Amino acid sequence: MSSLVKEKIFEFAKEICNQRNHESELGFWIFHPDLTLDAINHFKAALPNVKLYYAVKCNPNPYLVKFVTDNGGDGFDCASLNEIKEVIKLGMSPEKITYSQIAKTSYEILEAYKLGVRLTLVDSNEEVDKLSKLKNQIPDLKIMLRIQSNDPTADYSLGGRFGLEEDEIDDVLNNLYEKKLNMNGIHFHIGSLAHSSNAFRNGLRIAKETIDKAKKLGYNPNIIDIGGGFSHEVSIDHFGKVITDTIHEFNLDDITFLAEPGRYIAGVSFSYVANVIHKHKKKDLIYYTICEGSHGAISCTSIFHRTYDCVPLFPKGGKMYYSVFGGQTCDSHDIVTEKNCEELNVGDWVIYYCLGAYSMSLCTNFNGFESRTRPIFHLPLQDTKETVKLPSDIEKNGIPALWGLPGTWDL
Numbered sequence: 001m002s003s004l005v006k007e008k009i010f011e012f013a014k015e016i017c018n019q020r021n022h023e024s025e026l027g028f029w030i031f032h033p034d035l036t037l038d039a040i041n042h043f044k045a046a047l048p049n050v051k052l053y054y055a056v057k058c059n060p061n062p063y064l065v066k067f068v069t070d071n072g073g074d075g076f077d078c079a080s081l082n083e084i085k086e087v088i089k090l091g092m093s094p095e096k097i098t099y100s101q102i103a104k105t106s107y108e109i110l111e112a113y114k115l116g117v118r119l120t121l122v123d124s125n126e127e128v129d130k131l132s133k134l135k136n137q138i139p140d141l142k143i144m145l146r147i148q149s150n151d152p153t154a155d156y157s158l159g160g161r162f163g164l165e166e167d168e169i170d171d172v173l174n175n176l177y178e179k180k181l182n183m184n185g186i187h188f189h190i191g192s193l194a195h196s197s198n199a200f201r202n203g204l205r206i207a208k209e210t211i212d213k214a215k216k217l218g219y220n221p222n223i224i225d226i227g228g229g230f231s232h233e234v235s236i237d238h239f240g241k242v243i244t245d246t247i248h249e250f251n252l253d254d255i256t257f258l259a260e261p262g263r264y265i266a267g268v269s270f271s272y273v274a275n276v277i278h279k280h281k282k283k284d285l286i287y288y289t290i291c292e293g294s295h296g297a298i299s300c301t302s303i304f305h306r307t308y309d310c311v312p313l314f315p316k317g318g319k320m321y322y323s324v325f326g327g328q329t330c331d332s333h334d335i336v337t338e339k340n341c342e343e344l345n346v347g348d349w350v351i352y353y354c355l356g357a358y359s360m361s362l363c364t365n366f367n368g369f370e371s372r373t374r375p376i377f378h379l380p381l382q383d384t385k386e387t388v389k390l391p392s393d394i395e396k397n398g399i400p401a402l403w404g405l406p407g408t409w410d411l
């Protein structure tokens, strides 16, 4: 994120804080849709042959989902019926949804089909058998084989549990064939916050080999879904080049490519502003409790085993201390930031940038703190000066499982 953009968010946050009551107010989000727009455009430029199916699980905020729908998103990766319903309510055609979930109940498979979803995946014989029993009710369901190609350097591996290892593929492919089910393509995910492009290359190699085998059985698979893993920490242009070159090298140009980026689209566009509500000064360090922690808005600390940087919103240039910031819960591991920071006081505000990925979506109400319903303030779009609007019925009928309450105001 450029320093200019940071400054814009910073000033916007200060404006909001100045209008709020420091004593009683809790934290809030800032949504900067221009950053998601930039991410969509950059993604499409780097991967011109690949359709962008935003992974809703990363951040199901309805304003974001609607914004992606209206601004170049080609479709959505949904993991559950609730995600599917939200995406459809927000205007995306069910034909543009991939139900990228390895484990679905029979009920979920049938409901998703009734809602119009036609693309899913399997990674086990048991799931193939389940689909086989429902075959007459889901005649034109397209099925991808989820395979493994893992980036060992990814911050969060999805290998092991999800996807077929190379020596398991033939068995499941043959089972699909014997059960007279469709086989339409390959799906893989190299791991979240990936660093190495080798796993994309390897995934495309396995995809190519599996497609060739399927063709020998009489199938005509024409989809490869390369999953997510992209971030703003590793050049998307580099990933894009390797993927595009490999597509040409393996003669995969007639295949429809999908990708399911989550973090790359949602991460940068949300910042969180938290209030200091407690301070404990020890000899050489200060513990701060802020209004939100690893079980709330900054929940990405838990699954990514990272702490996140924050910056004082109203710096006074005080003495520097090693500072530990944690949430309000009774969990002593609820720590979200460790850094040298000027001394702060209760009532001061700090801002966390780029916190849109796996934060709101993993947020709990642990200890009774209603973290899922923090307000979101929208920076207007640069070109139109408009804020993102939702169809009015979504405000009323949002999917509570995804989003406690919209709780959203324009400043």
Ligand SMILES: Cc1ncc(COP(=O)(O)O)c(C=O)c1O
Binding pocket: 055, 058, 077, 100, 158, 189, 191, 192, 193, 227, 228, 229, 230, 260, 261, 262, 263, 264
């Ligand atoms: C199947 C699937 N697709 C896409 C994603 C999104 O990944 P990322 O946010 O790393 O782009 C995930 C993340 O867990 C996933 O499980």
